[in-house]
Amino acid sequence: MALAELYPATEPRTSGFLSVSKLHEIYWEEIGNPCGVPVLFLHGGPGAGIAPIHRRFFDPNFYRVILFDQRGAGKSRPRAEIRENTTQDLVSDIEKLRNFLAIKRWLVFGGSWGSTLGLVYGETYPERCLGFILRGIFLGEQREIDWFINGMGNFFPEAKQRFLSILSEKEQKNPLFSYLERLQHTDPVVQSEAARAWSLYEQSCSTLRPADSSSLNFSDNDDQLSLARLETHYFVNKNFLSENEIIKNLACIQSKPATIIQGRYDVVCPIISANMLGVIGRVLSTRSSQMLAIQRSNLG
DSSP states (O other), X not given: OOGGGSOOOOOOSEEEEEEOSSSOEEEEEEEEOTTSEEEXXXXXXXXXXXXXXXXXXXXXXXXXXXXXXXXXXXXXXXXXOOTTOOHHHHXXXXXXXXXXXTOSOEEXXXXXXXXXXXXXXXXXXXXXXXXXXXXXXXXXXXXXXXXXXXXXXXXXXXXXXXXXXXXXXXXXXXXXXXHHHHHTOSOHHHHHHHHHHHHHHHHHTSSSSOOOGGGOOOSSHHHHHHHHHHHXXXXXXXXXXXXXXXXXXXXXXXXXXXXXXXXXXXXXXXXXXXXXXXXXXXXXXXXXXXXXXXXXXXXX
8 A cells, every 4th residue: 555545643542551561561542433343453573563544544533543662572571571471461461451452352464473473362362352354374383484594684685694794604694583682682783783784684575675774664673673683582482383373273363354465576475375375364354254355466
């Protein structure tokens, strides 16, 4: 969707912080019609946080939109914190937020990591989901993590070279663990260098036109650190999911309406995962009255 086609910019109607553990409190905000169809927006990363542009995806006259920063991301506190930060923790936070806002059921909307979290949440609490709108499917599987670290950079060799250049020859044998160690280093300079290199690598591979360091789209160093530290933390721990967990549990949501929107040239989240989800969803849906729809966009 071009920027000109998005809904007008709007400010939150209400917002606040919700304590979800002794350590973490999450920032949330609400826009749109308070009597509208509830929809939950799940950001990517992990660690990317929400942004004002995310409010513009929804018709404010029709939807009651809830957005929140997941643990360690955006305005949530403490920032870039990996303790008590797992997929299961985030799913629990979503339920706490739903109860806090007195929402019975909502539509789940998420892209990239947001699609992962949305599917895990839906499979855990199917009775709380009206349906799903998912973009850029990421199933959280080891093959996708390996692709992120070792594969997608082959399409952007300059980005891959920059990504590896800050690592020693020994560290380059296992870039993921090496970055995780650097991002938790006691020296903030080491942390900052690693966070910027990681964030630039991901952003450079996210667009058809490769980005350079001057166009890195983060408002401050903390944004880079949150994204990089949380992504490496989750990836090292295989996203806290068993292999093929989402696919194995897909029957839990087979009766829910869903739309998948996938960029044909999405290198970070290749179309293979969307195809897999769509095919299995259609097979499962033959046992129910609803079909899992899949739409492919020609845009990256």
